[in-house]
Structure formats: C-alpha cells, structure tokens
Amino acid sequence: MSLATILSLNQYNIVYNVLSFVIATMLAGFIGFLLIRSSLPAKHRNALTLGTLVMAIADYHYFRIFNSFTAAYHIVGGKYVPTGIPFNEAYRYVDWLLTVPLLLAELVTVLELTPKESKVLISKLVVASSLMIALGYPGQISPVHSTARTLWAAASSVFFVYILYVLFVEIQKSLDKQPEGVRPLMFTLRALLLLSWGFYPIAYILPSFVGGATGIVVSQVGYSIADVVAKPLFTYFVYKVSKLKAEVEEK
Amino acid sequence: MSLATILSLNQYNIVYNVLSFVIATMLAGFIGFLLIRSSLPAKHRNALTLGTLVMAIADYHYFRIFNSFTAAYHIVGGKYVPTGIPFNEAYRYVDWLLTVPLLLAELVTVLELTPKESKVLISKLVVASSLMIALGYPGQISPVHSTARTLWAAASSVFFVYILYVLFVEIQKSLDKQPEGVRPLMFTLRALLLLSWGFYPIAYILPSFVGGATGIVVSQVGYSIADVVAKPLFTYFVYKVSKLKAEVEEK
Amino acid sequence: MSLATILSLNQYNIVYNVLSFVIATMLAGFIGFLLIRSSLPAKHRNALTLGTLVMAIADYHYFRIFNSFTAAYHIVGGKYVPTGIPFNEAYRYVDWLLTVPLLLAELVTVLELTPKESKVLISKLVVASSLMIALGYPGQISPVHSTARTLWAAASSVFFVYILYVLFVEIQKSLDKQPEGVRPLMFTLRALLLLSWGFYPIAYILPSFVGGATGIVVSQVGYSIADVVAKPLFTYFVYKVSKLKAEVEEK
Amino acid sequence: MSLATILSLNQYNIVYNVLSFVIATMLAGFIGFLLIRSSLPAKHRNALTLGTLVMAIADYHYFRIFNSFTAAYHIVGGKYVPTGIPFNEAYRYVDWLLTVPLLLAELVTVLELTPKESKVLISKLVVASSLMIALGYPGQISPVHSTARTLWAAASSVFFVYILYVLFVEIQKSLDKQPEGVRPLMFTLRALLLLSWGFYPIAYILPSFVGGATGIVVSQVGYSIADVVAKPLFTYFVYKVSKLKAEVEEK
Amino acid sequence: MSLATILSLNQYNIVYNVLSFVIATMLAGFIGFLLIRSSLPAKHRNALTLGTLVMAIADYHYFRIFNSFTAAYHIVGGKYVPTGIPFNEAYRYVDWLLTVPLLLAELVTVLELTPKESKVLISKLVVASSLMIALGYPGQISPVHSTARTLWAAASSVFFVYILYVLFVEIQKSLDKQPEGVRPLMFTLRALLLLSWGFYPIAYILPSFVGGATGIVVSQVGYSIADVVAKPLFTYFVYKVSKLKAEVEEK
C-alpha cells in the first residue's frame, strides 16, 4: 500500500491530528507511569517499568511517523498532494517488534506463574509475535489488491491466532491463582487485549475495502486507536492489577 | 473560523507573546508540580500526578500551536500576511480531550467520595466532556457567522451546562465532609472552575462580535487565559486542598 | 526602541556571546538548584523550588531571545545588517511577569513572617511588580527619544520605588527575628536586590544616552548582567539563608 | 570504503529502518537500565551505571549516524543517489572508543576480582581495545579492495584476539569464585561477548565479498545487530548476574 | 586567529569527530556523575554537584562549537571552504569563565580547609582565573603572528602562573591533613591539573608554529583534549578522593 494519493484538507487533518493526539498520549503515559511506578512496592514495579519503556518507544515512533506524514504531503491548490518523499510505513512494524514483547512480558508479570513458567511462556510469545510482525510487513508494503498482500497477511495471522489462543488459555488458568478482587480486572485485561490486537489486522485490511484516500485515513486512525488501547490503556489496567496485588500482600 | 486575515504587527505580537507566555507557564507548572508532589505523603499525590500530566500535555500543544501560528504568517510590507499554511485550530480540542478528563479527575480526588462514587462520577463527566468538546469542534472550524457554528455550539453547550451543574452540586455535597479549613479553598476551587470554564465558550463566540483580525486576537488570548486559570492555577488550588488534608490527617 | 541598526562584528559578537553565556548560566543554575534542593530538609525547600522554576523560565526566554537576535541580523559585507525580522523585546517582559513574583516569593520565604503576613505581602508585591512591568513595556517599544518612552518609564518607576521601599522595610523588620549568623546574609541579600533591580531601569534608559548600535549593546548586556545577579546569584544567597536556618533548627 | 553508491529504495529503507530501530532500542535501554538500577543495593549498581552511560553514548551516535545517512542520499528518479555530503563512518569508531572500555569495565565488575586485580585487568583491556579501534579506523576508510584495508585490519585483529583471549581466561578463572547459580549466566555472558565482538570484523570485511550497494547494507546492518547484542543485551545479562549476586548476599 | 582557511577532508574530519567525541564524553560525564553522586553521603556530594554542572555547561558549549564549526565550512570540490559565517572562538572562553571557578571550587572541597580558608582561597582563585581568561581572549582573536596576540598572552600568563603556584602550594599543605590513602590520589590530582592546564596555552600558541589549516586542527584538538582531562577526568579523581574520605569517616 502506498500513500501516494491526494488527500482533501479534512482527510489530511484527521490523520495529522490523530497522530499528534497519540504523541501527546504516549508522552503523558510515559510521565504518568514513571510517577505512579515509584508508589508501588519494589517487587511490583516490573510491569510499570516495562510499560514506561513501551511509552518511550511508541512516542519516539509516533514522532517519526508524524514527521514522515507531514513530509510526504504539501498543500497545492487547497489539497494535500504527495511530495514524492515516501511515507515510512515501517516505523509501525519496528515499533511493534520492540513494544509487543514488552507488553507481553507486562502481562506475564501478573499471571502468577513460576519464574520458569514465565520464561518459557515469554519465549514462545516473543518468537511467535516476531514472526507475526515480520511476515505482516511485506504485505503492508505490497499493493492493496495484490495476492502478495493477502498471502503475507495469512501467514502472519497464523501466529496472531496462536498468540491470542495461548494468552486466552493462560489468563484463564491464572484466574484461580489470583487474589480476591483481581479476577474482574483480569477479564477487563483479556477484553482489552483481544479488542486492541484485533484492531491491527482490521486496520491492515481496511484499505482493501475502502480504497484510495479514505483507505489511508481509516488505516492510520485504526492503527492509532489500537495503539492507544494496547499500550497506555492496557498498561494502566496491568498497573491496577499490580497495585491490588501489592495491597492484598501488605495485609 | 479561519485565520486567513492580515494582522498588524501589534496584533501578531500579542498572540505571539501570549502563546510564548503560556509555553513558559506550563513548563514552570510541570517542573513545580513535579517538585512539590514529592513533598506530599504518597496517599495524597494523585491530584498532583494528574496535574503534572496536564502541564506536559498542554505544554506540548502550546508549543505546536505557537509553531502553527508562526508558520501561518509572514511579514510583508510591515504587516503579517497569511502564508497559506493553515493555522491548526484542532490542537486546542485535542488538548482538551486529554486534559479535561484529567482535570476533572483531579477535582474528584478532593471531593471525599468513596472509590465507587468517584468512579461513577468520573465516568459521567468524561463522557459529557468528550461530547462537549467533540460537538464544539465542527463549529470552531465553521465560518464565523454560519448557522452551523451556532448549532454545534448549542449542542456542545448542553453538556457544558450539565457538567457545571453536576460539579456545582458535587462540590456542595462534599463541603460537609471536608476537614476544618478546607471549605474556603473549596469555594475558591469552584469559583476558578466556573470562571475558567466559562471563558472557553466566550473565546469561541467572541469572533462573531469583534470580527476579522481583532476576533482572532481576542479569541486566542481568551483561550490562553482560560487555560492558565483552568490548568496550573486550578491545579495549584487542588494541591493546597490536598496539602491541608494531609496536614489534618497527620495530626 | 528598535534594533534595526547595523552592528559591527564586535558589537554583534558581544551581544551574541553574552546571551549564550546567560543560557549556560541559567541551565547550570537550574541543575544546581535542583540538586542542592534535595539536600535541604523538606520544610526549607520552598525557596529553591521557586528558584528552580525561575531558572527554567529564564532559560526558556534567553533561548528565545538568542534565536530572535540571530534571526534579526545577517552578515553582509563584514557587518551585521538587519534582516527585517524584528527582534522581540517582549520576551524579557514576559519573563519578568513570571519570574519577578517567584523571586519575591523566594525572598518572603526567609523573612520569618507568619503565613498570613506572607500572603498579604506577596499579594501587594505581585500587584505592584505586575504594574511596574506592564507599564514599562509600552515605553520599551517606543522610539528612543520619545516622550512616550519617558512617561511610561515614570509610571513604571512609581511601582519600582514602592516595591524597593516595601522590601527594604520588610527586610529591616525581619532582622531581629533571624537566627544568629543569618543577619549578614540578609544584608547581602538586600544589597543584591537593590543592585540588580536598579540595573533594569538603567539598561532601559541607556540607549537614550549612548545612541544607535552602542545603545543596543549596552542595553542587552545590562539586562543580561542584571538577570544573572537577580536570578541565580540572588537565589544562591536565599539558599544560603535557608540552609543556615535549617542548621540552626537542627541543633 | 565509501558510501557513494546508488541505493535502491529497498536497500535505503533497510539501513534507514535498522538505524532507527537501534535509536529506539538504545533509548529504551537507557531508561530501562536507569529504572532497574535503583532496585539493586547500592553496592551492586556499578555495572548498570556503566551500562546506562553506554546506552546514552550509543544513542547519541546512532542519532548522528542516522542523520548522516539521510543527509548522504536523496531520492532521484525512484533511487537513492549520493548527495555529495559524505557519510561519516567515524561515528562508530568514536562510539567504540568510549563504549568498549565501559563495557569491559562492566564485565569486570562481575568477575569477583580484588580491586587491584580489576584495575590491572581494566588497564590492559582499555589499552588493547583502544589500539584495536584506532588501528581499525584507517582501514575502514580505505578503498574496499586495497591492501591498506587488509593491513590495518590485520594489525587491529592482533589486539582483538588478545582481548578475547584475556577475557576468555578471566571468565574461566572467575567461575569457581562465583556464587551458586551464577555460573550458567557467566557462560551466556561469554557467548554473547564472543558472538557480538566477532560480528564487528565480519561487518567490516563483508563489503569485500558483497560489493557495492549490498556491501553497504550488510555492513551497516551487521554493525547495528552487533551493537544491540554487545550493548543492551550484554548489559542486561550483566545485570542479571549482579542481581543474583545481590540476592545471594542478602540471604 | 581566524578560521578562514581551506581545510582538506581529513583536516575537517579530525576536528569534526573530536568535537563530537567531546560532546558524547561530556554527556556521559553528566549522567555518570549525577548517578554516582547519589551514592555518596550527603556531606561529600558537593564536589560531584559542581562536576555535574561543569559537564552540563561544557556539553552546551561543545554542542554550539560543533554547530559553529560545521556552519563555518561547506564542501566545494572535495575541500572544505569557509562559508563566510565566522567560527565563534568565544564559546571556549565563555565556557572557561563558568567552568574554571566551578572546577577550582571542586578542588577546594577536598583540600581539608576550614570554611573561612576555603572562601578566601576560592575568592583569590576566581578573580585570578577570570583575569587570566579575560586577558587571553583579545589575543585569541588577534592575527596569529601579531604582537597583540603575544602581549595579551603574556598578561594572561601572569595569572596562569599565579594560580598554578597557589594550587601547588595549597595541595602540598593539605597533604598532611589528608586521611590515610588519599595522598597518592592528591598527587594524581595535582598532576592532572598541571598537565591539563598547561595544555591550554600550548593549544593557544600552536597556530604560531604550525600555520594555516594545520594550526587550526592542532589547536582545536589540543583544547578538546585539555577539556577532557581538566573536566571529566579531573572530576573523576576528585570523586575518588571524596569517596575515600567518606569511607574513612564511616569507619
């Protein structure tokens, strides 16, 4: 998929403002998680340490995505026309390569596993998610209605389904081990996870249905919303679980 | 409303310097709240954590607004003439989308509510304020004397009135539960809230009365003053309440 | 007063390097006060919290002043010739509007007043200093030998004299309440205050005596020296007072 | 070796995105090591202090390398053509000059040596590694198939082999002194070290085998991978050793 | 001395990379000293507080020197030709004006003097060093073989010799008061001081012997090496003294 399509003022502005919104959100998430992290007992800080890193990495990438987007267009006769400088789709995939393992590790910190179980689980998930992302990228940069795009997506989806299945099972298994009161939070966490992860392939596939400029807009907005849910919101709920556990322990 | 109007040197300078003033203010607020936050007992830090985020988000947006404003004009023959690069009004609305819920949550931390009551109240306020902002935006970018502008403003105002009503009632209810000495501060807080929030629709509507360049100036200055009152000043008073509560508790 | 005068290489370089010097000084002051602040007992940190904010605000403004100065000139035939982009005198006034109240509040923290007395005194000083600055600005941007320049300066000076008088009296009154050993520091503090504050109107008036390019240079250098004395040096002495008080208390 | 070769879009993008990936990784490493550092007892923080510095230095250099790379090319007719601004290969060597001694010192902190032994070992390693880097650089900037390139590499390799030999022996010797459970981590550490260090001369020599544009790509990607293993990953394992030691001690 | 001389690629690159090396070094020094500072008991942190400020100030100036250097040249026909934008020699002198007093104060913290003696000594040194720097600057910007250059250098050298003499004597006197084990460190400190301070006048005088482009290179490299020894390395040894003293005290 290429961005070399003329955008109307409105279309350009929507993407522009959504990207800026995410920059501000990740910045606030970064500072916020940093501050509330230190209010947790040392033992329970791991999830927020990871979440803080996710915020920093994502903010860096959204800043770059924003700049790449504004460099890719200039205003000509009341419309935004491609400048010839290509929009760099790869930033998102590089971002995921770094943030997805960190987010998975965040989740694992609250699953009440033994260190050994954690290690095995994280390893499996990191390998699978790296494959999911690496296989998705060639599709992302293929033409919208090409077979290549569909095939790469299919290959990527195998690992996508595998990860969600594993996580679903593991969260389920952990429910019994959770202290009182944490259970509803685990359900929310699972819902957030499925919801936000599901958004990424949808944002990927949308340009095939809504073509041209609209496709670009819905895809960028879709990825951005998914990132806000999967990163700061998800981390916030992991924090709530960590905090509850710390409180239960203290008693 | 569009900014595509010639500004005199003075008009341009007023907006320019007011925007820069707000950048410096939010920066100082950010650092200041960060520093005094750590002097509060952990339990009472929440309001300042939120206030710190508000400062960071607002500083980011004012920095962007400033750059958008300077890019929108260049000096030609002793006057500031539009460059054709549009001034991005949306930054303010994106800012509010993030900061208004945080400021409302700040206020709720000092209302002496149960966790459950807090949650319900915040939810209501966040929904209402999001609607207020989302409905106001299409009006903001409509031509000054258009019906659209008036209608969107009216729709937005419904939620505006609702929020102020709810807050008025809640602050009133909380007065009895407040520790000795906090009450006068709660009155100040309420006054600041009504005063600053009331400024936003006024800044919105002013260009309809004072047209052209003057309209741009009063609107930008109005929003800026409102932001200084509603963000750092309001947070400062919430801090004073938190501090007083911490002191009362300690005894 | 306008900067639209040709500067020699030396004249330009003096202003350029003095502005850069102040940027570095405020940066160092910011970091330094931040670090030594945490070595004071919590109760005595207020002055340094305020001083840190002053450093941040001033650094921001000197960075802008520096950029405004370099944008206002370019080298043509071995001389610095105005580019047509106006030098923004207002940054200094915006800076004062924020830093003067903070510096006054810094001083008040060491005057051994009751909270109530402090509040009254600060209020008076903030109002008076805001008027002094606001009335001075229209004069600053008036032509050098104009009556307007003189009249605004006169109006501004009324509040200037009032503030210095009030402070002189208050410092005097506080002397008896100060712990052993603090007294000489209070004298230094008073001297620094009078000395540095006196510099500002002098820097303002100098261009009337030494005209053209020289006037610009002495004025900018004068304001810069005044700022180094009134901000970091003054804060450093307030810190010494705070520290001495903390030590006395500990015993 | 010079970069003055036309790159295809894909070739350019690979280098571009890998460099950006490393920037984000070093940033995350910097923040992450800073945060987990404070969770260790003061006595065991040294390795992470050093690791934090390595991250900061490397991030600075990758930021510069990235900018140098993008300035060295511009898009002309769907290809990336050299702009004439030379790509600065020296950043990597300056980086190593600073980070290699720090990384070696990191390793030494976990070798259970007496202070005196540590000092002697570090001195030897710093001298040898400085020579290795200083002798390698003239080769790096020599034409790909020149004798100069080979000779400098050979001279550099003498010290390379010497360092690896010394480290191999020292790690071996330290094994007996390590507390229970640390041994497997020391093996991993050794493997990481050999693996990543071995990558640098390979990235250096690769352009001789795969010429032109491909040579540039594999070399930059090779160096980047090596840096991610030798810096953050290596530091992470040193951290794990430090942490284990701290835990053993506590008992 | 002026930089308006054509530089070869190699000559330009040496200065360029050395300046960048110093930027990275000062950055690492800043972070490193900040981190190890907090591991010292509060009473012994002063030297590192000062050292941290020196790093920040120097990093700021090297960043500016680097930018001034790159702006002063552009590549024309395989050589670096002056652009006409003058290279700003003054940054170094402004840097010294701020960092030399701080470094002298650093040294004084470990001389085991009474507060009163410290104050007197620092005052003398600050005055003398300010004169040394202020008198050296007019020579620095005079033509290489001019009498002016020699005379200013001579005047500056009087204070240079005076300072080194005073420090030599004071370090000597302090030796008896130093706790066991600190003495050898004091010798190192003295050696570093003499060595690095001696480098500055050498870097100043070198262009008179090695003319033109080579003169520029050796001078810039000379100043840079001197700064790395006199700032981070010197501070590191002052830190070692402080640490040893803290350890001795604890026992």
Ligand SMILES: CC1=C(/C=C/C(C)=C/C=C/C(C)=C/C=O)C(C)(C)CCC1
């Ligand atoms: C299935 C699928 C995809 C899935 C992507 C996902 C699930 C990304 C998740 C990213 C997250 C969680 C980021 C958080 O920081 C792709 C690659 C779009 C390609 C099409 C098929």
Ligand SMILES: CC1=C(/C=C/C(C)=C/C=C/C(C)=C/C=O)C(C)(C)CCC1
């Ligand atoms: C009623 C109304 C409005 C109200 C805006 C308000 C009340 C904004 C408050 C913002 C705050 C408090 C920001 C703090 O960070 C609009 C949208 C201008 C549109 C016209 C009608």
Ligand SMILES: CC1=C(/C=C/C(C)=C/C=C/C(C)=C/C=O)C(C)(C)CCC1
């Ligand atoms: C009397 C007078 C003036 C006084 C200015 C002063 C006294 C400024 C003080 C600023 C400080 C203390 C800043 C610290 O951050 C003006 C406005 C130049 C105008 C002319 C008359």
Ligand SMILES: CC1=C(/C=C/C(C)=C/C=C/C(C)=C/C=O)C(C)(C)CCC1
């Ligand atoms: C043997 C050899 C080399 C080795 C380089 C190495 C081993 C670099 C290690 C760098 C590290 C560990 C950096 C970590 O930050 C060169 C100079 C490429 C030149 C060719 C011969």
Ligand SMILES: CC1=C(/C=C/C(C)=C/C=C/C(C)=C/C=O)C(C)(C)CCC1
């Ligand atoms: C004698 C002499 C000089 C000495 C300069 C020195 C001694 C500078 C020291 C700087 C330091 C220590 C900086 C640390 O941050 C000059 C001015 C070059 C001019 C020629 C004569």
Ligand code: NA
């Ligand atoms: Na553009």
Ligand code: NA
């Ligand atoms: Na993303």
Ligand code: NA
């Ligand atoms: Na402009």
Ligand code: NA
């Ligand atoms: Na706003």
Ligand code: NA
């Ligand atoms: Na200029």
Ligand code: NA
């Ligand atoms: Na000022």
Ligand code: NA
């Ligand atoms: Na380019």
Ligand code: NA
């Ligand atoms: Na490298």
Ligand code: NA
């Ligand atoms: Na240049």
Ligand code: NA
């Ligand atoms: Na220097």
